[in-house]
Amino acid sequence: MICTEYQKQLHNLLDNKSDAPLSDIMQEHNESCRRCYDYTTSMLSLHRELMRIPAVEPKADFIEKLKLLEITRKEKQLIFSWKPDVRRAALFISLAGLVLIAQWLPTNFTIFINFSILTIGLASFISTMLKPFFFERNGNTAG
Amino acid sequence: MIDINFQNIIDTFAAQVYNHTYRMLGNREDAEEATQDVFLKISNGLKNFRGDAKLSTWIWRITANVCLTRISKKSGKTRPFNDDELEDLNDVYDNQINPEWNLIIQEEREKLIHFISKLSARESTVITMFYFDGLDYNEISNILDLPMGSVATALHRGREKLRKLFLLEEGKEI
Secondary structure: OOHHHHHHHHHHHHHOOOOOOOOHHHHHHHHHOHHHHHHHHHHHHHHHHHHHOOOOOOOOOHHHHHHHHHHHHHHHOOOEEEOHHHHHHHHHHHHHHHHHHHHHOOOOHHHHHHHHHHHHHHHHHHHHHOHHHHEEEOOOOOO | OOOOOHHHHHHHHHHHHHHHHHHHHOOHHHHHHHHHHHHHHHHHHHHHOOOOOOHHHHHHHHHHHHHHHHHHHOHHHHOOOOHHHHHHHHHHHOOOOOOOOOOOOHHHHHHHHHHHOOOOHHHHHHHHHHHOOOOOHHHHHHHHOOOHHHHHHHHHHHHHHHHHHHHHHHHHHO
16 A cells, blocks of 8 residues: 555545544554654544534623624614505505596696696605604514 | 524524634634624525525535635735645655654644634635534535535645644744
């Protein structure tokens, strides 16, 4: 057995994390080759030390801080969203308003568009003012 | 979407993730920052997690990527031992009569930990996952999206470099 093959097989043995002894052929090479003998000694020692190194624990309060960080981050995401029922109602009212406007106004397309835009704008403004009463935070239902 | 409690994920994985980031980055401050980054990414990505891979695989993947990103940003400062420099060690040490190999004392262990952070990003990741995270070839291969042969190569080369770094250090003391 040549040295490179021996060392490769030694690595494979270590990869299995087993305490199995060297095979006969490896043992024979190990006994006859000083270089590989030293290589084996140092590599086994390194492997054992790596296996023995204990885990590093985080500081006592770190995990709690991690949880608090997540809670704080979510609380800061103050995204208001429409309550589903209000959203539906607003949509139908807006459409109904547009249809009524279209019927009662002269058949002037430009005027119709202007009134439509005005209606939508007014509706948006009013809904913003009334937001706290009709909208909820994500994850919480207000009232 | 799978119903996963984020707080439970922190309870289960925080210590392991911290241990991995500490081994990769070499100090507590960077480890804490990296761990926070990992869990921030987990929190943001949970809603899109479909369960294609195991949850642990997904978390380890994020952990590895966060560490590798940090390392690549500091690559000029914390990875001085590249392949060319370590090849030179072959000439210096392979022909010497080696001293007694005693790696059991605490100082040696701390040196070993320090040397791991000096390996290449891939080698230190594989070494850390294999020895400290308790993962096997198959798991490491899935996490890093590498063939098992590449995982084996990185592991073997990492061990080899650690051995040579130790030789270099011992040589300086003599």
